[in-house]
Amino acid sequence: MSTLIDRRKVVDWLGIAPFMIFAVMFLILPTLYLVTGAFFTPDGQFTFKNVADLAHPSILSAYWISIKVSVASSIGGAVIGFFLAWAITLGGLPSWIRSGLLTFSGVASNFAGVPLAFAFIATLGRTGLVTVLLRDIFGFNLYSTGFNLLSFFGLTITYMFFQIPLMVLILTPALDGMKKEWREASEILGASNWQYWRMVALPILWPSVMGTTLLLFANAFGAIATAYALTGASLNIVPILLYAQIRGDVLHNPNLGYALALGMIVITGASNVLYIWLRSRAERWQK
Amino acid sequence: MSFLTLSNIQKSFGPVQVVKDFNMTIDKGEFVSFLGPSGCGKTTILRMIAGFEAPSGGSITIGGKSQTNLKPNQRNIGMVFQAYALFPNMNVADNVAFGLKVAGKPAAEIEARVKEMLGLIKLDHLAERYPYQMSGGQQQRVALARALAPKPQVLLLDEPLSALDAKIRVSLREEIRMIQQQLGITTVFVTHDQEEALSISDRIVVMNAGRADQIGTPFEIYNKPATRFVASFVGTLNLIEAKVVDTAANRISIGDQGITLREPLGAVKAGDTVSLALRPEAGSIAEGAKGDTALTGTVIASNFLGSVIRTRMKVGDAVISFDMFNGPGLVPPAVGETVTLRFTASDLLIIRE
Amino acid sequence: MSFLTLSNIQKSFGPVQVVKDFNMTIDKGEFVSFLGPSGCGKTTILRMIAGFEAPSGGSITIGGKSQTNLKPNQRNIGMVFQAYALFPNMNVADNVAFGLKVAGKPAAEIEARVKEMLGLIKLDHLAERYPYQMSGGQQQRVALARALAPKPQVLLLDEPLSALDAKIRVSLREEIRMIQQQLGITTVFVTHDQEEALSISDRIVVMNAGRADQIGTPFEIYNKPATRFVASFVGTLNLIEAKVVDTAANRISIGDQGITLREPLGAVKAGDTVSLALRPEAGSIAEGAKGDTALTGTVIASNFLGSVIRTRMKVGDAVISFDMFNGPGLVPPAVGETVTLRFTASDLLIIRE
Amino acid sequence: EPSAELIAAAKGEGKLTTIALPHSWCGYGDVITGFKAKYPEIQINELNPDAGSGDEIEAIKANKGNTGDQAPDVIDVGLSFGPSAKTEGLIQPYKVSTWDSIPDSAKDAEGYWYGDYYGVLSFLVNKDLVKESPKDWADLQKADYANAVALAGDPRSANQAVQGVFAAGLATNGGDVSKAGEAGLKFFKELNDKGNFVPVVGKAAPFAQGSTPIIVAWDYNALSWGESLNGNPPFEVVVPASGVVAGVYVQAISAFAPHPNAAKLWMEYLYSDEGQLLWLKGYCHPIRFNDLAKAGKIPQELLDKLPPAAAYEKALFPTLEEQSANKAVISGQWDSVVGANVQ
Amino acid sequence: MKTNRLLAWIALAIGVIYFVVPLLGTFEFSLRMRRGEYSFDAYQSVFSDMQFRETFGYSMMMALLTIIFGMLLIVPTAYWVRLRLPQIRPVIEFITLLPLVIPAIVIVFGYLRLYNSSSWLPLTNSTSGTNALLMLSYVTLALPYMYRAVDTAMRAIDVATLTEAAESLGAKWPTIMFRCIFPNVMSGVLSGAFITFAIVMGEFTMAALLNRPAFGPYLQLVGANKAYEPSALAIIAFAITWISMGLLQLVSRFSKTAPRKA
């Protein structure tokens, strides 16, 4: 009998073998192959220097800015994306808007890099469409308010262009799962709309919202092309440093680059662990 | 004293009118059931009382106060849904406390009331459980407690038992009735299970296609159905086609057996066909059974239903079912056997339309 | 001739043994119901027959062939699930055709068989519908047709009706029974609704905590319950505590009223307490009711259940319910009235344990 | 002229893989077309035209042992990458037949790498937005040029940008090469504090769009971008009056080149008169410029399109040591000194 | 309810402004190629470029292959994890997050080391091998989105019971997978496909370093050297991708695979 159970266990694991083989071959091994470079000098000596170098103030500050931009854009994206997802699921809008926005989100969630940066420069840059229109028509000088597209804030709202759609895409199914009866039950018990959202809807959606926000965080944390194209010479964030070390024609210390990559993986891993822990708390009420 | 009044209520969804000129008054503390087939408008009326739908016409008052401009959360009504609709993120105690918290009641009062409610539904020991950890019947009891906790003026129940299985349904409906009587709360109960409606209601509204076909006590509904629809919807009914033999003498025949009816036949003539209704429990084939009328036929099936054995016999072209109580000594009639069913002529109702 | 045999079946999940040494043989064409409270192991046995779970011990044979090493898709067993489990992406015809297509049957044969099956469940006109476009009852009929289409050796039904409401449940169970008899297919039906089990089974297995308490015809189960559990689970039962007055004379007393039992009292002595069971339908308070025994008590409640009126009366400390058929002329006893219930002494069963 | 054996061997290989050669850079488009026309049997496989020097080196490293289409045969990298690649054993020696006419200061004695072309840093000016073009580095600090000045890359990773900072430093500290790095950073810090510096990477699109009205770039890039706009907007390329810094790129053959003979033939073509003049057509000064000029092989119309020759006479060619010292300062301290206003 | 709808319209309006204005800015600029007037010159220039059509076509092909292969890998995996290995889910979720943070260049350099022409699996030796490697790299990049989309869709159906129903009718696992599971998670497959499609159309690093003629590198090249065409290209790419998704959705609606109510 025990062989029977064992056989079933083996079969269970065999079922995810294709995925695991794929992940090992095309994700994990290639990464390890290089990222272990974090522990070597260019001529192949084992060292902790690269990892120790991460403690350099400019690198620490790069991590810190990266984390801040990622947190800001993931939370901003999550909040606005949430409202949009709400609008197309529970807001009583015509159904063509829903499918239109969903496919649009598919495209926009990957509209990044040079074209995106350029789009924002062409819109909100010093000579951008909106900036110029505001100035010429309303006599309003956007930049005299302290606004600057090439800044932390600018980068955050630019990132949100792909963060929001990602949120919409992933959260829509969760909102679809909200039962009408929950709202009615809370209404008939005297709850206001706000009480319903605070006490019922948000707690129920919380695990999905958190999970998606984590995804957005990682998404922003690893995004390089947009940041580079937007604030090329000015922004000190990890992916740019990393690329400068691996690809630049000046700095060029790939091993330090791999240490930077390792740091990013560790941070993502940590945020994932945090998420799993938070979720297990938030999901006490689930099977 | 009329407490909940529905006057000339209409409701249309687009071009379709699903509730048609509905009138009813319900007394304080009364337990009224809405009984009717699927789609007849029961839920719609309930939802209008709750305020989830606005009537297309007519008015609803509770305790003399028009509800027209009140939102659901201003009506102080309790509601229990078919699919429980417990908040999955809250445990039992929090679910029950919800309406009180929302009303800003002090913590001590909430705690006491929740305790009282859990006692009422006998689930004190499960206060910490989450909905997914409970059976359907337990969940439905919690839903009831949740609806009752804020002391609503009216309790609405929309097929609260239909997702449960038979055994639990019976015990829970008795519990609901008991609690309702204990609290004296005016209750509207929607169901399409006739036994359920009959067993717990003060009055029943039998609905048919957006209208009330009959409003009355269970006894009236069951024994004096106002329409053919009510007669056939409530209870199991034999519908028998009979031939008029003699209008003056109230004589008809079923197969070749003549019967004298109590009810006057009315405007028909000899040779016409009339529809008669007979409930399966109205007659008996026991020796010495009382009854001024008899029909003899051949048994074609005999079905054991537990406490009751239902036998079908053929009389001419008509098939007539009759029930007898089961007992250890009882031998159900065998298929092919000839039996004589005795009943009172007044049990035979003439169905007109 | 035994067709499906379960020998010494055991099943444990981790440390918990949920099926304990279960033995049963089922004949070809027989309709057997498994009846029992939630969690007693009914589904588990069914799933072992289907091959979804491997028994921890014992063997299952069908038509003499051991099923131990066969996967579910090799057993040729039809199954109907509580939640229908129709394939949402296929229309009715495709759902029914699924098992035949999978078996590689020629298109013409599939078409013919699907047509036949849809005729059987009377849904020919809905062949093009998708599951979400149909009511629960219709979906369940399609699930039945789908399970029957490949002509399985055995049909398994796991509470196929419990998600449906009362009215549909009754009509569908009759349909299932009819189809089963028409096709002569060996069927195992799981339910925890006793009326359901009683009304359609050739034999019933009453399960209790992983064991079969009794296996027998509905009549046997209902009228000769082997254990106290079976007695109380099947039907509504009055359990009455009585005091032994005279062992030799088989005399006991309920309240202050003496009764002579038919069944020998056995190893008890005067002054002991014994439990007696009496079904509500066994007695009558009608004048001239037959019966060698009588109990007189005070009515405390009278409940209208449609065809039946259930009255509760108090005899000493015991509360005894009894049913009478409803009829237009019938006036149910009023609360407080004193009535005498007559029944046959052999209806009083002694419950030992 | 390449030997017949080399040509035969190269044709035998049938393919050449290049990397980081944008067609608008230095006339590479024409160079590639010319090579193809001359040796139609050899297919040219162009890898990532937009790559930087670091990418080129990494591509060699990553493709050790790979003879697939991903492995570059030849590279064209910033001066400092020549010696370092040699040390790491990533390139192999080859001396073209015109070897002797390449100035000694611009080649590795053993033939591992050799300078190919140079340009000087210049200002590309959008005439729609900037009426008065800056004439020298110091002018860039004027209030007129608020939000106007951009580099053509990130000084932490792009040679072109590093040299821009270096040149600015050189101009403002009176020509002290050894301190030019610090001076350059100071210059840009000031520029940034005044709000004249635009931290967008300058190139054709932002130039046309208007967000980078003045770009500090190699003259050949400035000219090529400007030309490509067809007068929309009109542009001017200004070589500053002081701090004229020349940048030399070097050619080399990968040590792991899958097609070594085709690579050698490619070098022969690049260093032939024909190849050199094609670079010049792309506004670059080929390394044999003086040699060709002396021999009177340069058509006048090519010279006319370049900034006046006088501008180049003052050009400073920093040595390798000077370059790497300043580079370390500029790249290393850019973040902390100029820092950007990103918080 | 009415205030709800109003709020929804407001949210939508804000979203639309936020999303449309930058695209408008890009569009407006793309029209400015001719001095002093708006024209479609930049578009003409893009469309007349052979390379545009070639690279766009190539990337479309790759996108479709990626979607097909990716779904064949992910749907069964998500299914299996739900059915048999729910405890492994956090691990899978973490793995599928990795591609977001591991820089593409790190991954692709790894590929060049592991699967070069002299390795045990010389994928880069041939064009088809390299194409396959590129496609697999796209699957890797799409993993985070595909997995989540499919897993969410699977939550909505009772995977276990459907499987048992199919098994009891004699179905073997390919039938279960392709006739009973796939069609019912089509909504998830589709939304995963949308994102994948967009990823592949824009991806630069993998294609550039594996040296395949994809649209991403072309976009980058044009962006680096031209002024007006990049904007025109961005608009064109955005529009074509969006239209393709719309078509994909229409096709799937009319094919009878997913007749679920909205």
Ligand SMILES: Nc1ncnc2c1ncn2[C@@H]1O[C@H](COP(=O)(O)OP(=O)(O)OP(=O)(O)O)[C@@H](O)[C@H]1O
């Ligand atoms: N929001 C709506 N829009 C359009 N038609 C509706 C709406 N709600 C209900 N209906 C229709 O109104 C009619 C009455 O519906 P209602 O839900 O009141 O029936 P019911 O008696 O509760 O039936 P059931 O027993 O099936 O619950 C049905 O035909 C239904 O389809």
Ligand SMILES: Nc1ncnc2c1ncn2[C@@H]1O[C@H](COP(=O)(O)OP(=O)(O)OP(=O)(O)O)[C@@H](O)[C@H]1O
């Ligand atoms: N996979 C499993 N792992 C652990 N325990 C299980 C599993 N499946 C069933 N059980 C346990 O086995 C016992 C019998 O379950 P089973 O489903 O057979 O009951 P049942 O008689 O069908 O009940 P119900 O009427 O509620 O369907 C229950 O206590 C149940 O919790």
Ligand SMILES: NCCCCNCCCN
């Ligand atoms: N091969 C010429 C040197 C390479 C520099 N390429 C510049 C591209 C800018 N990103």
Ligand SMILES: [Mg+2]
């Ligand atoms: Mg309803």
Ligand SMILES: [Mg+2]
């Ligand atoms: Mg079960």
